[in-house]
Amino acid sequence: MAQETESIGNHTTWQLRLYVAGQTLKSVTAISNLNEICEKHLNSKYKIEVVDLRREPQLALQDDIVAIPTLVKTLPMPLRKILGDLSDTDNVLVGLDIEKITKTHDESK
Amino acid sequence: MSLTNQRIQQDGKLLKSLTGIKGLDEVTFGGLPAGRPTLVCGNPGCGKTLLTVEFLVRGAIEYNEPGVFISFDENKEDIAINAASIGFDLADLSKKGKIFVDSISIDHNQVGVSGGYDLEGLFIRLDYAVNAIGAKRVGIDSIDSLFSGLTQHNLLRSEFKRLLNWLKEKGLTAIVTAERGERALTRNRLEEYIADCVILIDHRVERQILTRRLCVTKYRGSSHGTNEYPFLLDSNGISVLPVTSIGLEYKVSDEHISTGIAHLDTMLDEKGYFCGSTVLVSGTAGTGKTSVALHLANATCARGQRCLYLASEESPHQVIRNARSIGMDLEPFVKQGALRLVASRPTSFGIETHLVATHRLINEFAPSVIIMDPITNYSDIGSENEIKMLMMRLIDLMKASNITSLYTTLNGSDESLYTSSMGISSLMDTWIFLTNNEYSGERTRGLSIIKSRGMSHSNQTRDFLITDKGIKILDAYTGSGITTKGGTYQWMTLMRKMLGDPMSQWRKRLNQ
Secondary structure: OHHHHHHHHHOOOEEEEEEEOOOOHHHHHHHHHHHHHHHHHOOOOEEEEEEEOOOOHHHHOOOOOOOEOEEEEEEOOOOEEEEOOOOOHHHHHHHOOHHHHHHHHHHHO | OOOOOOEEEEOOOEEEEOOOOEOHHHHOOOOEEOOOEEEEEEOOOOOHHHHHHHHHHHHHHHOOOOEEEEEOOOOHHHHHHHHHHOOOOHHHHHHOOOEEEEEOOOOOOOEEEOOOOEOHHHHHHHHHHHHHHOOOEEEEEOHHHHHHHOOOHHHHHHHHHHHHHHHHHOOOEEEEEEEEOOOOOEOOOHHHOOOOEEEEEEEEEEOOEEEEEEEEEEEOOOOOOOOOEEEEEEOOEEEEOOHHHHOOOOOOOOOEEOOOOHHHHHHOOOOOEEOOOEEEEEEOOOOOHHHHHHHHHHHHHHOOOOEEEEEOOOOHHHHHHHHHHOOOOOHHHHHHOOEEEEEOOHHHOOHHHHHHHHHHHHHHHOOOEEEEEOOHHHHHOOOHHHHHHHHHHHHHHHHHOOOEEEEEEEOOOOOOOOOOHHHOHHHOOEEEEEEEEEEOOEEEEEEEEEEEOOOOOOOOOEEEEEEOOEEEEOOOEOHHHOOEOHHHHHHHHHHHHHHOOHHHHHHHHHHO
């Protein structure tokens, strides 16, 4: 585990999956909010996959999605879910463990 | 009421969907509102989930209405195990496309919130499942888990309302379950949103025995049974007992059946009990109640009819042995299948279990006579009123099936002569009272018929003997307006033989 955390600091890419349903206001807002946060805090060390459940409803089962929009962080561990249009940036950062990790990253410099 | 139609049209407009659950369709007069959601609420462990599962599975199997089950409480494996406990193979039904099981878990340790959201994901999943199998029924169990997983209750409420509308729009007959609340019907006051049908289920432990009950508290646009109905959850699923709904509309028979005791038949209009009537035999300990019952059993089986004997104090072997001591061999009847002896202590189960078990036996064995010997012990498992309700349900069931039933009940020796325990004598058509009189240093058995509805019957108290050839009712001595009993009777008979009628001789002497 310790090794993993170490590697998170340096090399890991954030694997993010955002579930939306069509072009609703919340969905569109969530996509742009997520892009903005990642750009700002993750230095392009991230991958975003946007899943539109309107088109592929069966994919809702894989991450047990109930609410829309839902952001799922599959990597780094542990798995976290954030519900909502991601307009509250602080909550998103806490949810994705971004702040903590970038800080340690900074300190290690 | 015919329940053969899958959907029943009533009052012109309201369509109903049969659940296929035993008794529930009678209580709701034809099933749940078709194409609409029904709220089922109750405490944890009262059987909400199994009710929902049975509703879906019966729909899929019996009415060709595939169903979607969405669980917020359990994972798919647990659901399958639970369903198997009432005899359903969910995996097989899923394979055949008749049932779609989806489980949703919301782990609030894993979930954060940032900004607004809705439950569109749930709708998408539901829609996907419904389309995948062409579902007509939906079960959602339980909605409260959603409320405990997520904290935005105002949002959940409006989404719940949207869900109900969605179900209605799609024409899905649905059951939504919710936890019982302390002040309101449900914890999150969801009953405010479901306007059509609300079913309350409940389980209570009284006198150390668990009793389950079901009650339809609301059914818009339809009449429904208003009582609390006991129900049973066992390996055959749910059975609700709406037996009182038969009411008093049964047909009665003019035929008679023999009591098995020649003289007793004579006392009862020369013919015996009415077919389908209820007979109470009461008396203090050792007065011969069981013997009267055994005579009826013996006579019924000898005629080639079936008799169900429910013994609550003796084992089947003991009943057979005792019958042999009064000259009846019941064993061949048991072997032929004409007589079924079932022994169980009333305290082994709750009232509703007895009711259901008896119900099943009656349906399965189709007896023409049922004997319950004795019913006194049932007072151990419920209040007088509950026992009376139990008896009433049983009696209604038996009367509707034209089954003659005989009950024995024990009177305490210090009780008044006519005290029949549990106040059930009013439910009885014929009441035979047995006594044990001590007179002149000797106990004499006496038998009298306190009532027998719809027939003329003897008003005399008759002496009887229990011999190795069965009950022998003696001729009453009625000379000169005096009835004598027991030893006196025998003495007088002897005197009469020797001297002629002593009374008339006396009278002659007086006249001289």
